[in-house]
Structure formats: C-alpha cells, structure tokens
Amino acid sequence: MAMESSRAANWSEAYVAKQQRLSEPLWWYPYPFLLTVALVLLLTAHLVLATNPRMGHPASLINFPSQVRPDSAVWFSMSPIGPDIVITTNDRRVFRWRQDSASTDEMRPFVEYLRRRVEGEIASAALLKRVQGSQTTTVIAADQRLRYLHLRPVIAALAEVGITSYALETLVIASSLHGSTHDSPSGGHTTE
Amino acid sequence: MPAVLFGLFGLLTILSFGLRAVTLASVYGVVPLEIPLVQASVDDPGLHEYREEPQASLTQNSPAVVLTADAFYFGDLTAFSVNFSNVRDKYIIRHIDGAPQLQKLLEQLTSWVRERAAHQNIPLSKVLVLIPSGDVPVPIVTQVVAGLRTSPHFERIILSNGLM
Numbered sequence: 001m002a003m004e005s006s007r008a009a010n011w012s013e014a015y016v017a018k019q020q021r022l023s024e025p026l027w028w029y030p031y032p033f034l035l036t037v038a039l040v041l042l043l044t045a046h047l048v049l050a051t052n053p054r055m056g057h058p059a060s061l062i063n064f065p066s067q068v069r070p071d072s073a074v075w076f077s078m079s080p081i082g083p084d085i086v087i088t089t090n091d092r093r094v095f096r097w098r099q100d101s102a103s104t105d106e107m108r109p110f111v112e113y114l115r116r117r118v119e120g121e122i123a124s125a126a127l128l129k130r131v132q133g134s135q136t137t138t139v140i141a142a143d144q145r146l147r148y149l150h151l152r153p154v155i156a157a158l159a160e161v162g163i164t165s166y167a168l169e170t171l172v173i174a175s176s177l178h179g180s181t182h183d184s185p186s187g188g189h190t191t192e
Numbered sequence: 193m194p195a196v197l198f199g200l201f202g203l204l205t206i207l208s209f210g211l212r213a214v215t216l217a218s219v220y221g222v223v224p225l226e227i228p229l230v231q232a233s234v235d236d237p238g239l240h241e242y243r244e245e246p247q248a249s250l251t252q253n254s255p256a257v258v259l260t261a262d263a264f265y266f267g268d269l270t271a272f273s274v275n276f277s278n279v280r281d282k283y284i285i286r287h288i289d290g291a292p293q294l295q296k297l298l299e300q301l302t303s304w305v306r307e308r309a310a311h312q313n314i315p316l317s318k319v320l321v322l323i324p325s326g327d328v329p330v331p332i333v334t335q336v337v338a339g340l341r342t343s344p345h346f347e348r349i350i351l352s353n354g355l356m
Contacts, residue, residue, distance in 0.1 A: 028196070037204065044211060052218055062331040066221035066338055139222055142330045149326030152353055159227045167222035168334045
C-alpha cells in the first residue's frame with residue numbers, strides 16, 4: 001500500500017516537472033537543424049563527382065607507382081577476412097571460400113560469375129562495335145596480406161573462363177605521378 | 193547564442209573538409225599480366241579474311257624467373273622443366289636480409305639474354321615467365337613484375353602456377 005502511494009507521488013512529481021518544462025519557452029530545438037545538416041551531407045556525398053569508387057571494398061592496396069589506366073569492366077577486390085578469402089566485385093557481388101581450401105568447388109559460383117561477366121562484355125562490345133583495350137583487362141585489387149598461393153586459384157579461374165589479360169591494382173601516391181622514381185623491393189630506387 | 197552559431201559553423205566547416213577527404217577519389221594504377229593462349233586460328237573466308245597472328249610466343253628458350261622466399265633463380269624454361277635436375281643452367285641471386293635484389297636480377301638477366309642472343313643465336317624474347325612460390329606475399333610479386341617490366345627486354349610477364 002505504501003509502495004503504491006509512493007509510486008503515485010513519483011508520477012505526479014514527474015507530471016508537474018514536465019508541465020513546468022513545457023510551459024517555459026524553448027529557444028533552441030536542435031533536431032530539425034541536425035536533420036537538415038545530415039540531409040545536406042548526404043546530398044553532397046552523392047553529388048561530389050570525385051567520389052572514391054573503391055569505398056566499401058575491404059582490400060588494402062600497396063602504394064606503388066604504376067601505369068594509370070581507366071577503370072576496367074571487370075574489377076574485383078580480394079582480401080583475407082578471418083579464415084576466408086573474400087572477393088567483392090564492382091557490381092557488389094560477394095564470394096568467399098576458405099583460405100586453406102584445396103577444392104575448387106567452393107570457387108564454382110565465382111567462376112560462373114566471371115563467365116557471365118565475360119559473355120556480357122563480349123555481347124556489349126559486339127553490339128557497340130567497339131572494344132577498348134583497357135576495358136577487357138580484368139583488374140584484381142589484391143590485399144597486401146595475401147600470399148601468392150591465395151592468388152593462384154583466382155588466376156586459374158580467369159584462365160578457365162578465357163580471360164587472358166589481367167592486372168594487379170596498386171594505389172598510386174599523388175605526388176609520385178609527377179615524379180618518376182619508385183622504391184624497388186630491394187630498397188633501392190629505380191627510374192622509369 | 194552567437195557562440196553556439198559560431199561553433200556550429202566551425203563544425204560544419206570541419207565536416208565539409210572531412211567529407212571531401214573521404215570522398216576524394218584516389219589514383220589507382222595497374223601492373224599488367226598475361227595468360228598465354230594456344231594458337232588456334234579460325235578461317236574467315238567469308239568476311240574480311242582476317243587472320244590472327246601471335247605477337248609473341250613462348251618457346252623452350254623463353255626466360256623464366258623463380259621467386260622464392262630466399263632467392264631469385266633464373267634460366268630458360270627448359271632449365272625449370274625437362275632439365276630441372278641440371279645445376280649448370282640456372283643462376284641464383286640470393287635475397288639480402290629477406291629483401292629481393294631486383295636491380296641485380298635485372299642487370300644479370302639482361303646481360304644473360306643479350307649474351308645468349310649474341311653468341312648462341314637465341315632470339316631475344318619479349319616474354320618472361322615468373323614462377324613465385326606460394327609463400328611469397330602478393331605485394332612482392334606485384335613489385336617484382338613491375339620491376340621486370342621496366343626492362344625493354346620483358347614487355348610481357350606471365351605468372352606461372354608453380355613448379356610441378
């Protein structure tokens with residue numbers, strides 16, 4: 001009985017406090033402003049022309065100056081996540097298989113995906129009657145933590161679907177675009 | 193109130209810079225590689241009589257480089273296939289403190305192919321087969337391929353699956 005009376009007192013106190021607060025003029029109500037700021041930020045992010053196309057792909061690339069090409073038709077990133085090798089493609093498809101997998105069955109969906117992409121590119125080029133050399137090169141953004149044994153099955157998959165030209169992607173440091181030196185694995189400098 | 197507005201203006205400025213930094217496109221480059229094909233020309237008598245011709249070919253004398261965690265080995269393809277047990281047709285350049293000696297490899301490889309062309313009448317091949325071992329990190333493979341492509345003698349690099 002005593003508990004019920006104290007609970008009613010608490011409620012009435014809360015009601016009085018709320019009534020008192022609402023009766024005061026509020027000069028600052030931030031949520032419409034914050035909502036506007038968030039909308040403007042989102043719109044700006046979608047309207048900025050130089051949006052990084054590789055955002056959202058987990059591969060961490062090496063910084064290394066190499067020849068710059070326009071984006072390829074078939075591009076995918078490859079990175080080790082936990083016990084798996086995860087591949088994300090430029091049309092947001094995700095494939096994964098175990099790093100220690102000795103079977104090619106786990107890669108079968110990826111191989112079929114590559115086959116469909118190649119057929120689509122061939123059909124597109126035939127309809128357009130135009131083929132660009134850079135478009136037919138498959139670009140692999142391989143994570144720095146990968147070893148060559150992880151890359152081998154992917155190269156075998158490319159060969160299986162008939163892709164003969166591929167490339168490993170690197171991140172070019174902006175300042176090195178104007179210079180002509182780069183670090184070699186031996187630690188020395190080579191000049192292009 | 194002016195302090196609040198001034199603070200919000202500053203916050204918006206910082207957010208704009210942050211947004212610009214996040215969405216700014218980086219510059220990406222590629223290190224090209226190739227997978228060899230078996231030549232199988234298809235006759236085209238009806239249209240333009242187009243005929244495919246190979247730009248370069250792999251032969252038993254094509255240079256090959258094996259990259260392991262300890263050293264570079266180079267020779268021709270025969271040295272790493274049918275003559276694998278022969279120790280007199282391969283050359284070794286050891287890594288120093290784990291660092292591949294790419295410049296030294298390029299110098300030795302270039303002088304070797306030039307000497308072969310001059311004295312043994314073996315034509316210079318623009319194709320090089322790189323055979324990395326499985327434990328070599330991909331960034332090292334990428335940099336070695338890029339380094340080899342700086343030589344005018346090796347325009348096309350083929351990554352091999354490994355030694356069988």
